[in-house]
Amino acid sequence: MHLTFRQVNYFVAIAEAGSVSRAATRLNISQSTITESLRALEAETGATLFERSSKGVTLTYRGHQFLEHSRRILATVADAGRILRPGPEAVSGSLKLGVTSLVSGYFLADLLARFRRVFPDILVNVVEEDRDTIEDQLVRGELDVALMLVSNLVNQYDLQFETLARSRNHVWLRGGHPLLAQDHVELAALEKEPLIGLSIDEMPRSVETLWTCRLTKPAFSLITSSVEAVRSLVATGAGVAIMPDMTYRSWSLEADRVEARPIKGIESTIDVGMAWRRDAELSEPTQIFLQLCRESRSDQTLDRR
Template identity: 45%
Template sequence: MNRHITLKQFRYFLAVAESDSVAAASRMLSIAQSAITKSVLELEDELGVLLFERSPKGMRLTPEGHRFLVKARRVIGAVADATRDVHPGATPLSGALTIGVTSLVAGYYLSEVFARFRRTCPEVDLKVVEDAPPFLEHLLINGELDIAIMVSNALGEPQALVAETLTRSPNRVWMAADHPLASQAEVGLAECVQHDLVVLQADRIELLMRPVWARHQLKPRTVLRTSSLEAVRSLVGVGAGLAVLPDFLYRPWTLDAEHVEVRTLRDAVPTVDVGLVWRRGSQPRAEVLEFIEVARDQSRSRRPLA
């Protein structure tokens, strides 16, 4: 067939890929499920590959789907760049911009925003500082950073900083494909504590879960605390323990090709929010305001806030 792939197909594909479900994508976009299903099928037909594995548990990206996801995000991002701030004769922004980022967030959010800002503002001297959340907050408050991208709902100095959420990522339970709990669609916290847990010590993610365990009067059995996400993923993949982590960190395969399953938590657990953070009371320069707009556009192209 000689159909042309449309932006609508890209957007519908992204919605399904990010939500793992046609029903969830339908709610997200306020579009009929049948229209989304038809669009995805036509896209697969045009590309000549299966982008999703269908199952009663939802839609899971195939390896080809993962590769196409990267390209689809770039396409939507490029369209947003091309249609923003088109003013004939306008003077390009120049100057300098210093961005702070944590190591964990850098791997999942920085590259696309960085590349888009570079395309939009090639004359701006862009510098990135990577460090732990407490030190980034210190640099922001002292005026040594213009803005940071970090977990924004676990700030140590919230009274001194402004946070704007770009994405809210629900926590789910990670487990090996053959784990006893993998037969369930949902898992409760009380069931989790009956098994060993692998805990990620990075970006204050663990701090968000501590009051949850305490509120439910549960004491997890922790087999390892580590700052390495790959260590968590590998241990979970071989069945050494469960992990409770946000969706933005999830990847279905370990470095050793072990499959990692995820299950929804039955109990209410706070999301992990990633956002922009800057010093309260500061007057952002034009370069900073432009970076904020680019980050907002990138967030909208990835996944709407819940």
């Protein structure tokens, strides 16, 4: 099997854009070029990586698996270039990093692996806590920086933050659900469905905020701290869920199908970012980590559809 870096790069661009044409626009290349690259990649791997429709493309189960490896390939190549720059191996010290649960599961691993690859002499101590505790520890100087949801940051007077990615809320539905016939789902339609909630990172409060326009609150039939439990429950028809798109994958661990639809009239996002004390004198390891995060920033709103 002979895969090229360009094929991998184009594949990731299509997956993140949800459309061949949008990916071509972002990469500033012709649609025919990226289409031919994808066709050659699928022929070389012997796998169908996307399901095509008039609305765009969605990853297949094998496509999701390949995407995880492809992102690691791109990150590793970028890090190889960084390692060749003069002096990074000379940087040493420590970094006290705070992280909240949801961000830990979807952003921390890759960033931490990249940081440790390039700066092996910087000792990173990671603390996972709820938002209130993380904010308090940042203010008191017990943490240097935190990766967390910054869209619900409370202490914006003492803390400075930057957004790394914005993730829209979508409705998760089992394969074959009648609501999949709609391009956008009305909140009113969800009031008749068992609603499954995610308890971590104040997600119930974020979901409740969506209902303010209806002067009511969502009726959760089940709340769990596990994203995979939400995915499996939705996939097997136990209910529907409103989840940030950064957590979406179209297959449960049991290989049951999960579909996602945008919510009509709802454009709010859940924002992931980094936060630190506003008046802090940032150490060199902290500055380096912030810069690495900025280089990994997604300039587009995360949207799988």
